[in-house]
Amino acid sequence: MFLGCLLAFSTNSFALSESEAEDMADLTAVFVFLKNDCGYQNLPNGQIRRALVFFAQQNQWDLSNYDSFNMKALGEDSYRDLSGIAIPTAKKCKALARDSLSLLAYVK
Numbered sequence: 001m002f003l004g005c006l007l008a009f010s011t012n013s014f015a016l017s018e019s020e021a022e023d024m025a026d027l028t029a030v031f032v033f034l035k036n037d038c039g040y041q042n043l044p045n046g047q048i049r050r051a052l053v054f055f056a057q058q059n060q061w062d063l064s065n066y067d068s069f070n071m072k073a074l075g076e077d078s079y080r081d082l083s084g085i086a087i088p089t090a091k092k093c094k095a096l097a098r099d100s101l102s103l104l105a106y107v108k
Helices: 018-037 045-058 063-068 071-083 089-105
Strands: none
Touching: 018 045, 018 071, 018 089, 045 089
């Protein structure tokens, strides 16, 4: 979704696995949900991209094969799953913001 081209950054890492790609899509969906459904529409896309790369780096993931996954479809599936969680949106937004927005502070 937000990530067009990312570079590999760790010589000790392996190509991104399907599970890791799904984790990236899940985190992307969290930020999209915060922007679209929780009133955080002013979150800069560039900062979100940097946060996603930072997340991958912290996990020592090699993103050199990132484009081999259909990240748009994975992200849409993750967003749909997140949207379908049967708790009030305000409560969901509060939990997602609490657990995710701090990641943006690392890449500001």
